[in-house]
Amino acid sequence: MNVPITSLRGVGTWIAAQLKNLGIETVADMLLHLPTRYEDRTQLLSLGELQAGAPALFAGTLQNVEIKAGKKSSLLCLLNDGTGAIVLRFFHFSPAQIKQLQIGSVLHCFGEVRDGYYGLECVHPEYHILSDANPAPEIAQHLSPIYPTTGKVSQKLLRGLVQQALDFHPLPEKLPAFLLQQQQLMPLMQAINFLHQPPKNTPLAALGTGQHPAQRRLAFEELLAHHLSLRSLRHRVELAQAPILANSQLLIPQLLNNLAFTLTGAQQRVFQEIQQDLQLTRPMQRLLQGDVGSGKTIVAALSALQAIEAGYQVAIMSPTELLSEQHLQVFSHWLTPLGIKISGLSSSLRKTQRVKALEEIASGDCQIAIGTHSLFQETVNFAKLGLIIVDEQHRFGVHQRLALRNKGLQSGQSPHQLIMTATPIPRTLAMSVYADLDTSIIDELPKGRTPIQTVVIPSARRGEIIERIRHACLEGRQAYWVCTLIDESEVMQYEAAANTAEMLRETLPELRIGLVHGKLKSKDKAEQMQAFKERELDVLVATTVIEVGVDVPNASLMVIENAERLGLAQLHQLRGRVGRGAVNSFCVLLYQFPLSETAKSRLATLRETCDGFLIAQRDLELRGPGEMLGTRQTGVFTLKVADLQRDQALLHEVQQVAEHLLINYPENCEILIQRWLKRGLDYGEV
Ligand code: ADP
Ligand code: MG
Numbered sequence: 001m002n003v004p005i006t007s008l009r010g011v012g013t014w015i016a017a018q019l020k021n022l023g024i025e026t027v028a029d030m031l032l033h034l035p036t037r038y039e040d041r042t043q044l045l046s047l048g049e050l051q052a053g054a055p056a057l058f059a060g061t062l063q064n065v066e067i068k069a070g071k072k073s074s075l076l077c078l079l080n081d082g083t084g085a086i087v088l089r090f091f092h093f094s095p096a097q098i099k100q101l102q103i104g105s106v107l108h109c110f111g112e113v114r115d116g117y118y119g120l121e122c123v124h125p126e127y128h129i130l131s132d133a134n135p136a137p138e139i140a141q142h143l144s145p146i147y148p149t150t151g152k153v154s155q156k157l158l159r160g161l162v163q164q165a166l167d168f169h170p171l172p173e174k175l176p177a178f179l180l181q182q183q184q185l186m187p188l189m190q191a192i193n194f195l196h197q198p199p200k201n202t203p204l205a206a207l208g209t210g211q212h213p214a215q216r217r218l219a220f221e222e223l224l225a226h227h228l229s230l231r232s233l234r235h236r237v238e239l240a241q242a243p244i245l246a247n248s249q250l251l252i253p254q255l256l257n258n259l260a261f262t263l264t265g266a267q268q269r270v271f272q273e274i275q276q277d278l279q280l281t282r283p284m285q286r287l288l289q290g291d292v293g294s295g296k297t298i299v300a301a302l303s304a305l306q307a308i309e310a311g312y313q314v315a316i317m318s319p320t321e322l323l324s325e326q327h328l329q330v331f332s333h334w335l336t337p338l339g340i341k342i343s344g345l346s347s348s349l350r351k352t353q354r355v356k357a358l359e360e361i362a363s364g365d366c367q368i369a370i371g372t373h374s375l376f377q378e379t380v381n382f383a384k385l386g387l388i389i390v391d392e393q394h395r396f397g398v399h400q401r402l403a404l405r406n407k408g409l410q411s412g413q414s415p416h417q418l419i420m421t422a423t424p425i426p427r428t429l430a431m432s433v434y435a436d437l438d439t440s441i442i443d444e445l446p447k448g449r450t451p452i453q454t455v456v457i458p459s460a461r462r463g464e465i466i467e468r469i470r471h472a473c474l475e476g477r478q479a480y481w482v483c484t485l486i487d488e489s490e491v492m493q494y495e496a497a498a499n500t501a502e503m504l505r506e507t508l509p510e511l512r513i514g515l516v517h518g519k520l521k522s523k524d525k526a527e528q529m530q531a532f533k534e535r536e537l538d539v540l541v542a543t544t545v546i547e548v549g550v551d552v553p554n555a556s557l558m559v560i561e562n563a564e565r566l567g568l569a570q571l572h573q574l575r576g577r578v579g580r581g582a583v584n585s586f587c588v589l590l591y592q593f594p595l596s597e598t599a600k601s602r603l604a605t606l607r608e609t610c611d612g613f614l615i616a617q618r619d620l621e622l623r624g625p626g627e628m629l630g631t632r633q634t635g636v637f638t639l640k641v642a643d644l645q646r647d648q649a650l651l652h653e654v655q656q657v658a659e660h661l662l663i664n665y666p667e668n669c670e671i672l673i674q675r676w677l678k679r680g681l682d683y684g685e686v
């Protein structure tokens with residue numbers, strides 16, 4: 001099944017290494033290494049038939065050769081075949097080349113034909129001079145595939161290898177015939193053969209859109225393999241035993257009683273779903289989706305209590321130290337009065353503190369451990385871990401999540417897992433990315449929130465905005481000023497933020513201005529956040545470190561610089577830092593003039609709506625799923641053939657077929673996963 005690429009003739013270690021760079025290690029990989037485009041060399045056109053605007057294969061007799069002097073001298077060769085003429089134009093040429101171009105010789109050429117000064121012309125065609133020793137090349141029987149490659153592997157080599165693979169190592173069909181028929185899918189090898197060697201007269205346009213039945217067949221199988229992979233992972237976890245966490249009789253009612261608010265209907269509903277899961281012996285694998293500010297943290301705290309009352313520990317993982325610090329505070333505020341002991345494992349702990357914390361976690365003295373992914377990287381041993389909560393999972397990436405899950409899975413035992421995210425993912429996409437999880441959605445914001453008013457303003461008018469900040473802060477409100485520099489190093493980000501803070505301090509001497517950025521020690525970060533929370537600061541200048549989770553309800557104004565350079569989902573996240581209290585909130589998106597049309601329409605989306613799902617949908621349309629899920633997610637969703645956006649319509653069927661295969665053809669599932677994902681999904685370190 002996994003025939004190594006070195007079984008093909010002509011593949012030694014050097015070529016094998018080059019192919020590996022292209023992701024080709026097996027013969028199957030070679031067959032699934034599909035052309036990015038095609039050239040039509042199936043017809044030798046007479047010069048009279050040539051049309052400008054398309055690449056073509058043509059031949060003619062050389063009638064004239066001359067060097068045209070000018071700013072950029074060029075070599076012009078006139079070909080004629082009795083039906084028409086064409087000029088070949090070369091900007092780079094050598095004396096040796098000119099010597100070969102004898103008047104009267106016949107040339108076979110391939111190149112893009114265009115309208116030129118002298119009629120039709122072709123710039124730098126590939127050409128072949130006919131002679132007795134050099135007869136005319138054979139006319140291709142198929143469209144010529146052009147493969148993705150590095151400089152070191154030629155098209156010719158790839159074509160040869162593909163040919164061998166097609167001839168001697170066809171891939172076995174793993175979709176049962178009735179499914180092929182039901183889904184109107186082409187047989188596998190027919191599709192693969194077609195795409196490597198499309199027959200003459202296949203319209204290139206159909207292939208270009210990726211909608212050809214052959215492409216559809218492979219896209220279907222690829223999406224299916226991904227889906228199966230997530231499902232089989234889920235299945236593996238389901239086989240493990242989880243602790244039964246019975247409903248809490250004491251702690252949860254106490255916390256609810258102490259809260260300054262009552263849960264929204266949506267919070268109650270999703271918590272019930274979680275409670276039911278926690279009472280099963282099967283590990284919970286639940287995704288909690290809820291827009292920014294919808295109140296996921298309290299749901300996490302309630303879930304934690306259920307585990308704790310049952311005698312288990314809880315690990316809470318967040319993507320940034322800043323968020324961990326905040327969680328430490330919020331959870332302490334809620335749970336310390338109930339006698340619960342919480343440890344924060346941040347990098348700012350002194351050695352002795354850290355050792356102590358680790359001891360308490362290992363002995364079971366401490367019931368909740370809060371930290372970043374380092375929680376699972378290092379030697380943190382839990383006495384009795386019952387529940388893992390991952391906050392803002394979209395910042396972690398799919399394979400980290402999966403690696404984490406494997407980590408929890410020990411000797412057939414697994415803690416329950418609650419995964420929370422504020423990045424609403426359109427349903428079809430969620431079906432593939434989170435195919436291994438059950439989903440709960442908080443679709444309601446707490447009462448009393450006023451919608452955030454968003455304005456889009458050129459950066460040149462920042463003076464007005466600064467005045468507005470002065471005004472708001474003197475009235476007792478607080479503001480964030482977010483400095484973003486995409487693509488720049490963290491150092492530059494830091495400098496930009498430091499400069500802005502300096503500028504604001506000068507312009508607004510009556511206000512207290514703080515600064516947080518990624519390079520601050522987490523203790524200092526926490527101090528600045530705390531000061532801001534306690535209203536000892538009026539304005540917090542920040543880099544995008546505050547993007548996730550930060551919660552300061554009195555902050556009601558946010559300025560985001562270079563907004564045009566951020567993704568919609570990220571802007572929505574940032575903006576979600578305001579609008580958490582009852583006062584009117586504003587978000588100012590500053591941009592550098594001029595704005596492109598797409599940038600305009602993206603920023604307009606934010607101005608028009610605060611609905612995270614709508615924004616996500618727009619983001620998906622404007623940028624495509626790869627961008628939207630972020631590069632952090634690529635580990636899993638680097639698709640070879642399929643395109644989550646274009647092939648959305650297949651996802652529903654994929655799900656159904658997966659269901660059927662898992663039950664009736666489990667061995668086929670394994671092979672399909674191997675074929676498309678090689679190592680499966682359980683790779684990667686947290
Ligand atoms: P997110 O879902 O973005 O993590 P948080 O859990 O941080 O949101 O909640 C945002 C704010 O709303 C917090 O200040 C939280 O205390 C508050 N909150 C949560 N639930 C409610 C509720 N039912 N009623 C009023 N305020 C709530
Ligand atoms: Mg949160």
